[in-house]
Amino acid sequence: MSLEQYVANSIIELAPVFATFYLVALGHSLFEKAGLLDLAIDGVFFMGSSIAVRAAVASGSPIVGTVVAAIVTMLLGVALAFLMTYLPISHGAIGLSMMFLGYGIGIIVGYPARLEVGSIAMYAYSEGWAIAIMAISIAIGATVHIILKYTKLGAAIRACGENPHAASSLGVNVLLTRLIAGAVGFAIMGAGSSFFTLAWQKFWDPKSYTLGYGWLAFTVALTSGRHPIVLMPISLVFGGLIFYRVRIGVMYGVEKDVANLVPFIAALAAMLICYATKLKKVLAPPASLGKVYYKEERTV
Amino acid sequence: MSDEYIVLKEISKRFAGGVVALDKVTIDIRMGEVLALLGENGAGKSTLIKILYGVYSADEGSIYINGRRVDVHSPTEAIKYGIVMVSQHPQLIDTLSVVENLALGLRNFNAFTSIRKISSFILEKSREFGVKVDPWEKVWRLTYTQKQLVEILRAMLLKARVILLDEALTYLPLEEKKKFYKFIKEFTAKGGSTVVITHKIPEALDVADRIAVLRRGRLVGIVEGTSARIEDVRRMMFGESAAEITYEKLPASQPGGRVVIETQDLWVTGDFGEDAVRGVDLRVREGEVVGIAGIVGNGQRELTQALMGLRKASRGRILIDGRNVTNRGIHEVREVGVGYIPDSPLALGISIDNSMAENIAALYQRKSALINWSEVYKVASSLIETYRIVIPGADSLIKVLSGGNIMKAVVSKEINYCKKALIAHNPTRALDEVSAAMVRRSIKEKAINNGVAVLLVSEDLDEIYQVSDSIHVMNSGKLYGPFPPDEAERSKVEHLMVI
């Protein structure tokens, strides 16, 4: 195999991995930029990837799978954003409940479809899609970045994350802004999670398919300071480590279990670098992330 | 009457814990007037204008604008009616730029308009209003005055017809304040209306066309600004307690020989890397009140924070009660028995998400593994009583208190805590006149009766003269003085403040 071929193959292999991590982390970041703490991520991830299977099997098209997953998770995002903004209850509690709800829905909705058809490979995206999926993900990310950084809506989202009381006083409709961030953020997460089953794994066996990939995306978002552009290289490196961990292990003669730790060690290292340097300020979390907001609270 | 622009009719508001903040208050705001809204701490002033600005909603009563009944559910809606509020604490987003902050409320641009485009509109307008601020500067880099300027500019950009100022001008330096008042005069001359809340009563009498007084949630009355006498207004505000207001010089203390607060060639770096404090030598003896006068932003904040161990000294030494505490951190300083009333009480003075009792426990029982709650509650109730803090109970969260009562909670726990020294920066900010007089008296009593060394930093020169035994001036990080506190030399002090 020539070098070019090798690189091309790697890109095609890695594209769905990148797209999964990047989009889930991106949607999650957008949601959190508005001050909404997202502990539902792993449940949403699982639910999205499973609903995608169900819809793809039912329609025969992976694209329908992705779209349906995005729509369903979007509804969940709207519900979460509403509850977290309108009620004086803990973001953590609602988020974790939603996580378990996501697991439940995922198993009930998706798995029967998988059993019915035996293998999901024929309903998944073909290899020809890999580059397109990667390109679309990057385009979505760039759009989110431009909106967040350069538009009035973006300023409103960031304002809600920093100080929703002040934002409201400045004339921002906090509820509406957060509903938008919730809808768009979760739709992106849903689309990303659909690529997990339909473009990356292309098979679904509960024995090898464990929960927890959502938390990996969570780590990616955290490491990148929720920044749409910084997320790109971090998702790629992180996705690559996850994807190649076994091969890396074999290459350097390390045990499989140790090799499995590599992505997490890399994440830890990246976080340490972020927080020990000036990057800390640039990538700081929104000041009101996870704080209860409701109108009659004092706005000193 | 046709010139009644807004009428607040029989507004009532109760808060959790049975607090009646407003009880059937009816007030009209007329076109082209300055209406002063006065009352003691906790009277309901902020609540009333927050209802008009849509921050809170009234339990009962209605709002009429131009004779039409309206509902104002949010600031966004209030802005639509041309009502804009500016409060004592700038309600701006620190991490956003000036233009981003200003853009948020503008309805003539849709959500996807680029900030760059909005910025040219804002620049053009600010030139029109004669306001100079860099629109791309991040808000956290602005001074307090600049932030308030941005808030006023915001009101103009939003085409405000009614500006609500909740102690918004009270704490600006004198020169700036004059400019703002001039601006308000022009605004009302063009038909705009302004509601001014302040605890500086002479100032209110000076600018107001009419004066409305609230007391314990009720409207006491409305009087004409031109004919009102200050004693009558004070009596309306405080009743019998008005007699406690005094600006007379307090008795001098007899300082002992021991130096309790001492700095030697102290240099402190400010937030932007500049030398904020430049070679300060200061000595406060036991039982003595040393005042530091000066215009805000001349290094006072950095000096007091360095004394408390909250900011690094880049050079020099700090000795408290003979102990070298330079750069040792606040714990060591607190250990000696130092009380601290910070310039930004919400950030450094108290945790508003905790109760009065918890805040007291955190300070008074820092070292014990188990908290002696009965002790804590004893302290809490005695402070609430002595300082007449309007609070449902020692278990109430600080954030439900009125602005002045939050300050009273900070001040009372610190004055009571100090054993050797008290570092007080603007200790009567946000307090009504009766409370302010009481706080000044208790500070002086601590010095006289308990031998506490007091460093009083204040932008209010009258306050400095009333309490201090000797006076310094701080200007551009340098300390001048000491000067004796007799009025004869006051012009010299005033001069040093502005050179």
Ligand SMILES: Nc1ncnc2c1ncn2[C@@H]1O[C@H](COP(=O)(O)OP(=O)(O)OP(=O)(O)O)[C@@H](O)[C@H]1O
């Ligand atoms: N969000 C809230 N929750 C509970 N109680 C509140 C709330 N806001 C205000 N209060 C109570 O309502 C009363 C009136 O408060 P308000 O802030 O209107 O007083 P104020 O006249 O502005 O006083 P100050 O001069 O101290 O600012 C106080 O007793 C206060 O404790």
Ligand SMILES: [Mg+2]
């Ligand atoms: Mg108030």
